Amino acid sequence: MRFQRDLVRRWIPLVLTSAMAVVGAAGPASALSARPDSERPFTVFVAGDSTASVYAAAEAPRTGWGQALPLFLNHDVRVVDEAISGASSKSFIALGGLSRIASKIGPGDYLLISFGHNDEKITDPDRGTDPYTTFQDYLTQYVETARAHGATPVLVTSVERRRFSGDTAVPSHGEYPAAMKKLGQSLSVDVIDLSALSMNLWQELGPERTKDHFLWLARGENPNYPEGISDNTHFRARGAIEVARIVAARLKTQQILHPNAVNRLGDMIDESAIAWPDERPT
Incomplete structure (x- = not known):
């Protein structure tokens, strides 16, 4: 616990002070003049x-970062997490996810768009996309949908997996983050480079301590996973909270959201703060 508090104190200033580099990469901040008070x-x-x-x-303690995001936003900010397990930018649309968002989103709202993990499965015709052609084409549909409804789109590169070479964290998403950032420049959409930021955090934690953030459980440790699990892609509550903290910090420092909409960035938040519903949202 003491290590975790120290890590929060060291990590958040790095997230905050490096924000301008991503703003420059993404072009003009698209939400600055339109953000709600x-x-x-x-x-x-x-x-x-x-x-x-x-x-x-x-499924607890498995947790998505969108599930943890409300912990860092004011109570009057509503989060609607429509993310679909296994979806790519392509299949999310085919499954009706974008249409469902379009039926609810309105002026003054925000749409965080984060794909890449399953777009990389290029042998799967239902999900695979090419970074600089179809991936960008599908992402553009999300941007256009948000803007057509008076909302602000925000591109979020894929969070990195737990992948190390020795003690060095290494990237796993190929050209997809760069393709998303390039699209952000061309469409004047803010980009949160979660790929780079999460990899920096995994490097800070190292190979062993990252296991406390990913879904690593020993046999018999949790009744939901009686045989144990070693998952280097999905998070337990601690990891989801820390990734959500990064996203919330960037929403504030890149001036996407009003600064007063984001809070608790420096707080140590216990895993028990996560709310797991009785059933997954449909």
């Missing part, structure tokens, strides 16, 4: 994959 209620929608989605109590 701190008193106006609005909704943050999340379109993404299993790393961001909501999990049920029977």
Whole structure:
């Protein structure tokens, strides 16, 4: 616990002070002039994959970062996490996810768009995309949908997996993060480079301590996973909270959300703060 508090104190200043580098990479901040004031209620929608989605109590402590995001936003900011486990930018649309968001999103709202994990499965015709052609084409549909409804789109590169070469964290997403950042520049959409930021955090933690953030459980440790599990892609509550902290910090420092909409960035938040519903949202 003491290590975790020290890590929060060291990590958050790095997230905050490096924000301008991503703003420069993404072009002009698209939401700065249109963002609602701190008193106006609005909704943050999340379109993404299993790393961001909501999990049920029977799957705890598995948690998506979108599920943890409300912990860092004011109570009058509503989060609607529409992320679908296993989805790519392509299949999310085919499954009706974007249409569902379009039926609810409105002026002053935000749409966080985070895909790549399953777009990389290029041998799967239902999900695979090419970074600089179809991936960008599908992402553009999300951007256009948000803007057509008066909402602000925000591109979020894929969170990194737990992958190390010795003690060095290494990237796993190929050209997809760069393709998303390039699209952000061309469409003047803010980009949160979660790939780079999460890899920096995994490097800070190292190979062993990252196991406390990913879904690593010993046999008999948790009744939901009686045989144990070693998952280097999905998070337990601690990891989801820390990734959500990074996203919330960037929403503030890149001036995407009003600064007063984001809070608790420096707080040590216990895993028990996560709410697991009885069933996954449909």
